[in-house]
Amino acid sequence: MSEIRVQIRHDEGEARARNVTEGTTAADVLGGDRSVIAARVDGTLRDLSHPVQDGNLVEPVLASSEDGLAIIRHSCAHVMAQAVQELFPSARLGIGPPIKDGFYYDFDVDRPFAPEDLVRIEERMRAIVQTRQLFARREVSDEQAREELATEPYKLELIGLKGATASHDDMMSVEVGADTLTIYDNIDPANGQVAWKDLCRGPHLPSTRHIPAFKLMRSAAAYWRGSEKNPQLQRIYGTAWESKGSLANYLHLLAEAEKRDHRKIGKDLELFHFDPTAPGMPYWLPKGLRVLNNLLAFWREEHEERGYQEISTPLVNNKRLWEISGHWDHYRDNMFIIDNDDEEPSYALKPMNCPSAMIVFNLKTRSYRDLPLRLSDCDPLHRNERSGTLHGLLRVQKLQQDDAHIFITPDQIHEEFQRIFDIADRFYKIFDLDYKFRLGTRPESYIGDAETWESAEATLLSILDARTGGDYEVENGGGAFYGPKIDILMSDALGRPWQMGTIQLDFQLPRRFGCVYTDEHGQRQTPVVIHRVIYGALERFLGIYIEHTAGAFPLWLAPVQVSIIPVAPEYVEYAHKVADALHHAKVSVELDARNETLGMRVRVAQQQKVPLMLVLGAREAQSGTVSVRRRGERTLTTMDLGLFVDRVASAVRARVDVELPPDAG
RNA sequence: GCCGCCUUAGCUCAGUCGGUCAGAGCGGCUCACUCGUAAUGAGCAGGUCCGGGGUUCGACUCCCCGAGGCGGCUCCA
Numbered sequence: 158m159s160e161i162r163v164q165i166r167h168d169e170g171e172a173r174a175r176n177v178t179e180g181t182t183a184a185d186v187l188g189g190d191r192s193v194i195a196a197r198v199d200g201t202l203r204d205l206s207h208p209v210q211d212g213n214l215v216e217p218v219l220a221s222s223e224d225g226l227a228i229i230r231h232s233c234a235h236v237m238a239q240a241v242q243e244l245f246p247s248a249r250l251g252i253g254p255p256i257k258d259g260f261y262y263d264f265d266v267d268r269p270f271a272p273e274d275l276v277r278i279e280e281r282m283r284a285i286v287q288t289r290q291l292f293a294r295r296e297v298s299d300e301q302a303r304e305e306l307a308t309e310p311y312k313l314e315l316i317g318l319k320g321a322t323a324s325h326d327d328m329m330s331v332e333v334g335a336d337t338l339t340i341y342d343n344i345d346p347a348n349g350q351v352a353w354k355d356l357c358r359g360p361h362l363p364s365t366r367h368i369p370a371f372k373l374m375r376s377a378a379a380y381w382r383g384s385e386k387n388p389q390l391q392r393i394y395g396t397a398w399e400s401k402g403s404l405a406n407y408l409h410l411l412a413e414a415e416k417r418d419h420r421k422i423g424k425d426l427e428l429f430h431f432d433p434t435a436p437g438m439p440y441w442l443p444k445g446l447r448v449l450n451n452l453l454a455f456w457r458e459e460h461e462e463r464g465y466q467e468i469s470t471p472l473v474n475n476k477r478l479w480e481i482s483g484h485w486d487h488y489r490d491n492m493f494i495i496d497n498d499d500e501e502p503s504y505a506l507k508p509m510n511c512p513s514a515m516i517v518f519n520l521k522t523r524s525y526r527d528l529p530l531r532l533s534d535c536d537p538l539h540r541n542e543r544s545g546t547l548h549g550l551l552r553v554q555k556l557q558q559d560d561a562h563i564f565i566t567p568d569q570i571h572e573e574f575q576r577i578f579d580i581a582d583r584f585y586k587i588f589d590l591d592y593k594f595r596l597g598t599r600p601e602s603y604i605g606d607a608e609t610w611e612s613a614e615a616t617l618l619s620i621l622d623a624r625t626g627g628d629y630e631v632e633n634g635g636g637a638f639y640g641p642k643i644d645i646l647m648s649d650a651l652g653r654p655w656q657m658g659t660i661q662l663d664f665q666l667p668r669r670f671g672c673v674y675t676d677e678h679g680q681r682q683t684p685v686v687i688h689r690v691i692y693g694a695l696e697r698f699l700g701i702y703i704e705h706t707a708g709a710f711p712l713w714l715a716p717v718q719v720s721i722i723p724v725a726p727e728y729v730e731y732a733h734k735v736a737d738a739l740h741h742a743k744v745s746v747e748l749d750a751r752n753e754t755l756g757m758r759v760r761v762a763q764q765q766k767v768p769l770m771l772v773l774g775a776r777e778a779q780s781g782t783v784s785v786r787r788r789g790e791r792t793l794t795t796m797d798l799g800l801f802v803d804r805v806a807s808a809v810r811a812r813v814d815v816e817l818p819p820d821a822g
Numbered sequence: 823g824c825c826g827c828c829u830u831a832g833c834u835c836a837g838u839c840g841g842u843c844a845g846a847g848c849g850g851c852u853c854a855c856u857c858g859u860a861a862u863g864a865g866c867a868g869g870u871c872c873g874g875g876g877u878u879c880g881a882c883u884c885c886c887c888g889a890g891g892c893g894g895c896u897c898c899a
Contacts, residue, residue: 269826374893375827377893377894377895378894378895379894379896380896385896389895390895391825392894392895394893420892424833425833432890433872436889436891491897542898543896543897545823545896548892552898556899655898659899724856724858726856727856753862754861755859756859756860756861757860757862758859759858764860772858772859784859786859793859
């Protein structure tokens with residue numbers, strides 16, 4: 158046999174050359190380390206059984222690496238599909254890719270899976286893992302694949318889409334790439350028989366015994382190839398890890414994340430309520446509204462400083478307005494329409510503020526000297542969402558955006574965008590939130606001409622490139638119907654992404670509403686409008702922020718900033734004096750003089766996430782001091798009442814944490 | 823909108839394979855204790871078992887319809 162020469166590299170270190178005989182596999186080259194479950198050959202992930210070629214650079218893929226976990230999860234998806242088809246012979250296969258923290262597989266089945274089915278499937282999977290089936294890769298022609306998969310209509314459809322899918326849909330391309338089709342056989346080592354097989358690009362684990370830990374999570378319906386027009390398949394989600402410890406750790410993290418759920422915290426802290434009579438439309442309770450008002454007060458200060466002028470406009474408009482704006486044709490399904498049988502025309506609750514801003518712009522003749530004209534509008538909006546899409550505060554039907562419409566000349570676009578990005582930076586830094594950008598381009602349903610759209614998209618692209626150095630996503634077709642947009646995304650406690658702020662470029666609405674300004678040559682011009690929100694919807698922002706902080710708001714935002722706990726009834730009088738002093742200094746106080754033990758009342762304040770607690774007894778009453786306990790800390794500080802009031806009040810005003818003297822006992 | 827699951831006291835949840843089983847803890851109220859930094863003790867009150875139909879001698883329990891919620895899909899701030 159002839160010799161070939163390969164390079165082997167471990168841990169990003171120096172590559173070392175080695176001579177091996179032809180036909181040597183990646184596994185042979187990399188040695189018998191059990192934590193190596195695949196190979197990267199010249200940068201491409203391969204099975205360990207892949208024969209290396211002369212000149213290849215071969216690197217190990219560890220089970221615990223990101224690629225390794227994806228392979229474990231992908232192989233686990235196969236095991237699940239095999240179990241499902243063994244238990245439900247009529248089940249037909251959809252696709253089964255690895256995803257963040259796990260995998261799923263879609264099936265066309267006679268009836269949806271019940272929770273008990275998942276238990277049975279999981280048991281069968283454990284049995285399959287026990288048998289140590291081998292994953293064997295085999296290249297097949299299109300014809301051969303069609304023949305072997307004749308009973309799998311969805312796989313046949315994928316074969317027909319081969320090549321076209323790779324660029325369009327990552328999930329589909331897991332099954333078929335652009336090149337030769339491959340089938341993975343699961344071989345039972347006991348008898349050498351093929352126990353199961355699936356059309357798949359791979360790579361896969363050497364055998365099922367390399368799946369150390371997995372768990373099925375839930376089942377749900379999902380449209381075939383992600384389109385509502387297609388039939389629904391039944392999807393089972395699972396998770397898989399390189400060790401039992403990692404699985405346990407992941408499940409623990411999930412449980413912890415659930416405790417941060419803003420819906421639970423909102424109830425515990427009495428922030429808001431959803432009533433069955435108003436789905437998706439929050440009742441703001443006193444404490445929740447206080448937080449919301451604090452957010453808005455901060456927002457107003459910052460925006461007035463930056464030249465924004467706030468307006469408020471009608472909640473209900475005649476449908477004529479929505480016809481002019483295009484909402485009637487492009488957004489009607491999401492609008493609450495008030496239809497009086499005997500009266501023409503209809504009215505609708507506003508789902509967006511933009512048309513009203515156009516009307517305000519048109520109230521005067523405008524000069525280029527008036528631009529940029531920044532009109533903000535935080536009115537409540539109503540959007541009639543499809544049922545099944547609501548989600549606590551994160552997806553509501555009544556919302557308030559920190560909205561603004563900025564009328565500018567075309568050559569002011571770039572600078573105005575920079576100003577908006579600066580505001581976003583300032584806000585998100587204060588709240589310590591992570592975010593990323595996403596560009597949304599022209600959707601299927603749009604107004605205006607393609608050329609204008611393309612130039613607007615190009616403008617946004619160049620701004621984004623300059624701002625982020627290319628660190629952003631592009632969502633084709635993700636724009637608003639009137640223009641392309643840059644969205645700002647954040648994640649909830651479970652890592653699910655949500656669209657928060659958005660900055661949208663609009664050449665269409667000003668034209669539709671006949672907005673004009675006079676330029677420096679006395680010519681009438683149509684302004685460009687930027688629609689922008691920083692918080693996004695206040696409801697969603699607060700929901701995300703609750704999950705981010707687990708309800709432990711910073712001092713300036715907290716609904717109750719100081720909780721006062723007198724040690725015994727005879728000190729209640731002094732406690733009232735302290736409460737009054739704080740109240741007059743515009744600090745939000747709660748006095749807990751209930752007939753409960755001190756420990757109990759401290760505990761309640763702690764659970765209510767009150768930032769500061771004052772315990773008042775004989776010592777304090779006598780010396781005119783307060784004994785301060787910070788949320789989450791056990792160390793106490795005793796300080797003069799007047800000093801404490803000043804410190805807290807100024808910290809609240811400055812929206813910073815309060816500074817207390819070092820521990821004085 | 824689609825699929826599945828869920829809905830019992832203010833909250834969190836037991837429970838009945840259809841028959842005095844409507845329960846617990848927390849919370850609330852009352853009383854006692856008068857308390858120094860994450861749960862003092864005792865007693866009392868509190869439920870249209872989501873709503874509407876149906877099956878049955880009998881329905882919180884089974885069936886159908888509806889509402890709301892949860893998890894996804896689709897759609898979006």
